[in-house]
Every structure is written in C-alpha cells, then in structure tokens.
Amino acid sequence: MRLAALLLVGLMVVSAFGQDTPPRQRRQPVQIRVRHADPWAVKTLLEGGQLISPELSTILALMGAPPPVTQGTNGLFQDGKFIVNPADNSLWFIPNN
Numbered sequence: 588m589r590l591a592a593l594l595l596v597g598l599m600v601v602s603a604f605g606q607d608t609p610p611r612q613r614r615q616p617v618q619i620r621v622r623h624a625d626p627w628a629v630k631t632l633l634e635g636g637q638l639i640s641p642e643l644s645t646i647l648a649l650m651g652a653p654p655p656v657t658q659g660t661n662g663l664f665q666d667g668k669f670i671v672n673p674a675d676n677s678l679w680f681i682p683n684n
Contacts, residue, residue: 614682621676630669630678 621629631638667682 613684616682617680619678619680621678626671626673626676626678630671633664633669633678 619629628638664680667680670679670681671677672679
C-alpha cells in the first residue's frame with residue numbers, strides 16, 4: 588500500500604512539472620527565395636503597398652526611393668519587416684521578438 592501511495596505522489600509531482608510552459612523561444616529570420624519575379628514588387632505587395640509597375644518599382648528601389656506605402660491597407664505580415672537581398676534575389680522576413 589505504501590508503494591502505491593508513493594508512486595501516486597511521485598506521478599502527481601512529475602505531472603505538475605510536466606505542465607510547465609516552456610520559455611518563449613526566439614523566432615528566427617526566414618528567407619523567401621524569389622525565383623522568377625521582382626523581389627521589390629513582391630515585398631511591396633506583401634507589405635500592402637501600392638504597386639505602379641514591377642520594373643519601375645525595381646528602378647526606384649535601386650535608386651534609393653522605394654514606392655510609398657499607402658495608408659489604410661494592411662500587409663499580410665504585421666509582426667516583422669521584410670528586407671530585399673538583391674545578391675541572390677530573395678526576401679528576408681525578420682520577425683519582431
């Protein structure tokens with residue numbers, strides 16, 4: 588009887604510690620490879636911006652003047668930011684931690 592009571596108490600203690608929530612994990616950046624599209628245009632569309640034309644958005648972005656983001660539209664991803672890597676034609680999504 589004593590053994591059963593000891594096992595029952597041990598099981599309750601272990602299950603109480605097993606229900607602890609893990610510490611918040613740090614979210615990692617995600618690389619999105621853009622194969623056959625303009626990465627600046629994809630970034631603008633994902634952020635909810637207005638796209639004049641894909642070619643013009645690339646030219647303006649390379650000159651340092653990306654197209655303005657319109658107010659009143661929400662992007663698909665609210666909890667982070669996009670960065671374009673022109674070296675390998677990819678987007679990086681960096682979440683807010």
